[in-house]
Amino acid sequence: MPTNRQQLLDNRPEGEATASNFKLVSSETPPLQENQVLVRHHFLSLDPYMRGRMNDAKSYAQPQPLGQVMQGGTAGEVVESRHPKFAVGDKVVGFGGWQEYSVVDASQPGTLRKVDTTHVPLSHYLGAVGMPGVTAWYGLVKIIQPKAGETLVVTAASGAVGSAFGALAKARGCRVVGIAGGADKCRYVKEELGFDDCIDYRQHPDAKSMSAALKEACPQGIDGYFENVGGYIFDAVLMRCNAFARIALCGMIAGYDGQPLPLANPALLLINRIKLEGFIVSEHMDVWPEALAELGQLVGSGKLRPRESVAQGIEAAPEAFLGLLKGKNFGKQLVKLV
Amino acid sequence: MPTNRQQLLDNRPEGEATASNFKLVSSETPPLQENQVLVRHHFLSLDPYMRGRMNDAKSYAQPQPLGQVMQGGTAGEVVESRHPKFAVGDKVVGFGGWQEYSVVDASQPGTLRKVDTTHVPLSHYLGAVGMPGVTAWYGLVKIIQPKAGETLVVTAASGAVGSAFGALAKARGCRVVGIAGGADKCRYVKEELGFDDCIDYRQHPDAKSMSAALKEACPQGIDGYFENVGGYIFDAVLMRCNAFARIALCGMIAGYDGQPLPLANPALLLINRIKLEGFIVSEHMDVWPEALAELGQLVGSGKLRPRESVAQGIEAAPEAFLGLLKGKNFGKQLVKLV
Numbered sequence: 001m002p003t004n005r006q007q008l009l010d011n012r013p014e015g016e017a018t019a020s021n022f023k024l025v026s027s028e029t030p031p032l033q034e035n036q037v038l039v040r041h042h043f044l045s046l047d048p049y050m051r052g053r054m055n056d057a058k059s060y061a062q063p064q065p066l067g068q069v070m071q072g073g074t075a076g077e078v079v080e081s082r083h084p085k086f087a088v089g090d091k092v093v094g095f096g097g098w099q100e101y102s103v104v105d106a107s108q109p110g111t112l113r114k115v116d117t118t119h120v121p122l123s124h125y126l127g128a129v130g131m132p133g134v135t136a137w138y139g140l141v142k143i144i145q146p147k148a149g150e151t152l153v154v155t156a157a158s159g160a161v162g163s164a165f166g167a168l169a170k171a172r173g174c175r176v177v178g179i180a181g182g183a184d185k186c187r188y189v190k191e192e193l194g195f196d197d198c199i200d201y202r203q204h205p206d207a208k209s210m211s212a213a214l215k216e217a218c219p220q221g222i223d224g225y226f227e228n229v230g231g232y233i234f235d236a237v238l239m240r241c242n243a244f245a246r247i248a249l250c251g252m253i254a255g256y257d258g259q260p261l262p263l264a265n266p267a268l269l270l271i272n273r274i275k276l277e278g279f280i281v282s283e284h285m286d287v288w289p290e291a292l293a294e295l296g297q298l299v300g301s302g303k304l305r306p307r308e309s310v311a312q313g314i315e316a317a318p319e320a321f322l323g324l325l326k327g328k329n330f331g332k333q334l335v336k337l338v
Numbered sequence: 339m340p341t342n343r344q345q346l347l348d349n350r351p352e353g354e355a356t357a358s359n360f361k362l363v364s365s366e367t368p369p370l371q372e373n374q375v376l377v378r379h380h381f382l383s384l385d386p387y388m389r390g391r392m393n394d395a396k397s398y399a400q401p402q403p404l405g406q407v408m409q410g411g412t413a414g415e416v417v418e419s420r421h422p423k424f425a426v427g428d429k430v431v432g433f434g435g436w437q438e439y440s441v442v443d444a445s446q447p448g449t450l451r452k453v454d455t456t457h458v459p460l461s462h463y464l465g466a467v468g469m470p471g472v473t474a475w476y477g478l479v480k481i482i483q484p485k486a487g488e489t490l491v492v493t494a495a496s497g498a499v500g501s502a503f504g505a506l507a508k509a510r511g512c513r514v515v516g517i518a519g520g521a522d523k524c525r526y527v528k529e530e531l532g533f534d535d536c537i538d539y540r541q542h543p544d545a546k547s548m549s550a551a552l553k554e555a556c557p558q559g560i561d562g563y564f565e566n567v568g569g570y571i572f573d574a575v576l577m578r579c580n581a582f583a584r585i586a587l588c589g590m591i592a593g594y595d596g597q598p599l600p601l602a603n604p605a606l607l608l609i610n611r612i613k614l615e616g617f618i619v620s621e622h623m624d625v626w627p628e629a630l631a632e633l634g635q636l637v638g639s640g641k642l643r644p645r646e647s648v649a650q651g652i653e654a655a656p657e658a659f660l661g662l663l664k665g666k667n668f669g670k671q672l673v674k675l676v
Contacts, residue, residue, distance in 0.1 A: 230605065249608045260605060265598035267568065270587045270616035278608035 001028045002040075002079075005314045006069045007098035012056055017325065021054065022070070022318040035107040038080035041096055044314075044335040045073035045126035046321045048228075048251055070098035070317075073131060075115070075122050076337075083107065091117050093125045098317050100337050110285075119300040127332035128306040129295045132160035135281040136226070137291035139248030140168050142284070143277045144224035148173030151218045153237055156228040157198060158185040160306065160332035161250070164295060165226050166195045167304035171294075174224075177217045179210075179233060181327045188330070192305055201233060207264065210236035226250065231261045238268040249278040307331030339366045340378075340417075343652045344407045345436035350394055355663065359392065360408070360656040373445040376418035379434055382652070382673040383411035383464035384659045386566075386589055408436035408655075411469060413453075413460050414675075421445065429455050431463045436655050438675050448623070457638040465670035466644040467633045470498035473619040474564070475629035477586030478506050480622070481615045482562035486511030489556045491575055494566040495536060496523040498644065498670035499588065502633060503564050504533045505642035509632075512562075515555045517548075517571060519665045526668070530643055539571060545602065548574035564588065569599045576606040587616040645669025 003026055010023035032038060050072060053064040064071055074096035078086050083106040086092070094112045096102030106112050115125045127133065136154075146152060146169065154165045157178025166189070169176040178189040178198040189198040197217040204210040210233055214222065221242035227234055228251040241247075269276065298304035309329040311320035317335045324333045341364055348361035370376060388410060391402040402409055412434035416424050421444035424430070432450045434440030444450050453463045465471065474492075484490060484507065492503045495516025504527070507514040516527040516536040524536040535555040542548040548571055552560065559580035565572055566589040579585075607614065636642035647667040649658035655673045662671045 234604070251608070260603035262600040262602050263604040264600050266572070266601040266604075267598060269614065270589070273616045273618060273621070275616075276607065276614045278611045278613075280611060283611070 001031065002101060003027070004029045004099055004101040006100075007314060007317050008068060009054060009064050009066055009070055011066065013054055017051060017054060017322060019318045019322065024315055029101050029103060032080060032082045032103065033105075035083045035105055037078055037083050037086045037092075037104050037106045037112060039074070039076045039092055039094060039096060039102050039104055039112070040079045041074040041076040041100055041102065041337045043075045043123045043126055044096075044098055044317060044337060045075075045130070046317070046324050046329075046333040046335065047072065047132070048325065050321065051325055071095065072097055073126050074102065075125050081106075086112065086114070091115050091122055093130065098314065098335075100314055120296055123308060123310075123332075123334055124299055124306060126334060127160040127308065128164050128299050128304055129292055131281060132332065133164040133295040134288055134291040135250060136161045136165035137168055137295065138279060138281050138284055138287055139226045139250055140165055140172075140224075141291075142287065143248040143275075143279065144226065144246045146172050146174050146224050149175070150223035151175045151177065151220050152224040152226070153177045153179065153214070153218065153222050154226040154228065155179045155233055156251075156327075157189045157195060158193070158307065158331060159228070159329070161226075161228060163189075163193050163306050163331065164298075164304060166193045167298050168294070170194055171298070171303070175218075175220075177214075179229075185330060188307065192307075194303075204236075205232075207232040207235040207239070211239045214240045221245075224248075232264075235264040238263075238265065238272075238274075241268065241272050241274055243272050245272060245274050247274060247276040249276055309333045311335045313337065339369065340439060341365070342367045342437055342439040344438075345652060345655050346406060347392060347402050347404055347408055349404065351392055355389060355392060355660060357656045357660065362653055367439050367441060370418060370420045370441065371443075373421045373443055375416055375421050375424045375430075375442050375444045375450060377412070377414045377430055377432060377434060377440050377442055377450070378417045379412040379414040379438055379440065379675045381413045381461045381464055382434075382436055382655060382675060383413075383468070384655065384662050384667075384671040384673065385410070385470070386662065388659065389663055409433065410435055411464050412440065413463050419444075424450065424452070429453050429460055431468065436652065436673075438652055458634055461646060461648075461670075461672055462637055462644060464672060465498040465646065466502050466637050466642055467630055469619060470670065471502040471633040472626055472629040473588060474499045474503035475506055475633065476617060476619050476622055476625055477564045477588055478503055478510075478562075479629075480625065481586040481613075481617065482564065482584045484510050484512050484562050487513070488561035489513045489515065489558050490562040490564070491515045491517065491552070491556065491560050492564040492566065493517045493571055494589075494665075495527045495533060496531070496645065496669060497566070497667070499564075499566060501527075501531050501644050501669065502636075502642060504531045505636050506632070508532055509636070509641070513556075513558075515552075517567075523668060526645065530645075532641075542574075543570075545570040545573040545577070549577045552578045559583075562586075570602075573602040576601075576603065576610075576612075579606065579610050579612060581610050583610060583612050585612060585614040587614055647671045649673045651675065 078090040156162045157180045178195045186198040225247045416428040494500045495518045516533045527536040537551045563585045
């Protein structure tokens with residue numbers, strides 16, 4: 001039985017999350033029962049939603065339990081199997097958590113999914129061709145419902161969700177404008193991801209300045225907005241929205257540390273007859289096959305070239321996660337475990 | 339030619355609107371051209387949206403022009419006609435403005451509508467069986483899309499929109515809870531309008547207290563909300579919304595005086611995967627016939643007994659309007675002109 005190193009949630013953050021909220025432990029993986037599979041994780045996905053679960057607050061998901069392995073998506077390889085449909089060597093994606101191995105009851109539907117790494121690298125199944133990609137797809141296709149020629153804006157544009165959003169929007173003939181932090185990320189968003197423009201929010205640290213930058217980047221106004229961040233950028237976007245704009249509300253990173261971030265002028269939602277919808281992609285499993293098929297094609301054909309920030313080793317997970325919350329990552333944040 | 343007294347917008351409010359923003363003038367009505375109709379207004383409708391148009395700000399409607407007759411809905415009688423489809427004595431509803439008479443080009447579609455006062459009193463065509471009633475209908479049927487057994491909340495419950503909302507919601511088997519100002523209005527909302535409960539916001543002047551009152555009145559949480567007011571009540575409702583709640587955003591009275599009213603915790607929209615939509619009923623003329631038919635039946639059968647506050651004479655319009663903005667009216671606010 002291999003030794004399994006695990007990151008537990010040791011205590012809950014008071015305000016900002018810190019490395020001391022986590023605890024690294026080791027244990028032996030248990031012998032497999034019937035239908036169980038032992039997966040060795042190659043990659044662990046780090047995602048902003050995890051910060052919300054660290055709080056003991058009412059939310060859409062149960063809080064992450066204290067003293068247990070941090071939950072999260074994983075991609076890896078079957079190293080032992082007592083389930084007829086999984087063989088040693090199969091590449092699989094699951095929800096194995098912040099640890100090097102997981103024991104999975106593969107008879108439960110949806111716990112483990114075999115993936116084909118012929119055209120798509122394994123790690124991308126945690127990003128562009130995984131949960132973040134489907135998140136972008138759902139917000140764009142089901143909520144924003146864009147028409148060709150419309151102008152769309154997405155925050156965290158260089159990240160896993162934002163980059164997929166851009167490629168999906170361009171494929172539908174839209175003008176797409178990203179918002180990202182720093183000149184390097186903005187250059188990547190425009191030159192490699194093919195966005196029409198990108199605004200560096202570090203140059204525009206308040207709603208008034210951001211609104212002026214949006215006016216320049218979106219001369220026809222904003223028809224659709226994919227919200228990953230919250231706070232003053234949301235305020236600025238609302239000031240530039242056209243009548244009948246649609247807003248997909250997916251993340252509010254800026255508020256995860258406990259302080260609620262107000263929306264300065266919600267009357268704009270009425271004045272511009274805006275439709276806004278909050279969503280969680282795991283509640284819309286019916287769209288995943290269609291979304292993953294399109295995303296796989298975009299990646300396979302080179303139209304979507306997702307970038308990754310890769311930390312090495314389970315011991316590096318907490319710092320990589322805290323960096324993600326501060327925008328230090330560049331593209332999809334992963335931890336490589338092998 | 340009869341003398342026509344008119345209320346003009348003389349100057350724009352700075353902060354709160356006051357009587358000095360208006361100016362009463364007299365003129366002679368001009369002789370009719372072909373296809374024109376002279377209407378003597380019996381009732382003038384006063385509505386919260388008018389406050390927004392008094393500002394010179396970007397909004398869904400053009401600002402009310404300075405020095406011109408205040409715009410607004412009217413119900414009256416044809417007193418002279420050069421249009422073949424309108425005869426002297428016809429009862430009509432239109433958008434004649436704050437004046438005693440209007441000259442209408444009846445060849446323009448939608449400017450003048452004949453109404454039947456056999457079962458529905460003329461004034462109700464400005465309220466329950468008019469724009470406010472259709473507003474309630476659209477928000478309920480097209481945005482909230484309620485299921486029987488769900489709990490719905492509406493602000494300004496004793497007003498023209500709120501009372502129609504209650505009757506329409508009860509007809510669909512919902513639990514409906516109103517919010518209104520004062521014990522008298524709350525009693526009327528429960529006893530005469532048939533709401534399941536009503537909360538007096540004067541007893542709950544902040545979001546925390548209002549949220550506690552909502553918890554008691556909505557033990558199963560809130561599934562749908564019709565927003566007429568904005569401000570702390572909106573904050574409190576969001577704290578009690580169930581997952582997948584729907585919010586129809588129709589008015590933000592509290593913010594009309596210029597100061598934007600922030601929304602304290604927009605992250606709740608995401609946490610509860612809420613769908614929110616701002617709308618203006620005049621952009622959805624296709625639903626009016628269906629809505630008016632249902633509203634007419636509810637009024638005709640006594641299931642909706644709308645209450646009216648009636649001021650007398652064109653000179654009383656400004657004070658009646660300012661009172662409406664402060665919630666001094668009780669039911670639909672009208673000015674009777676004959």
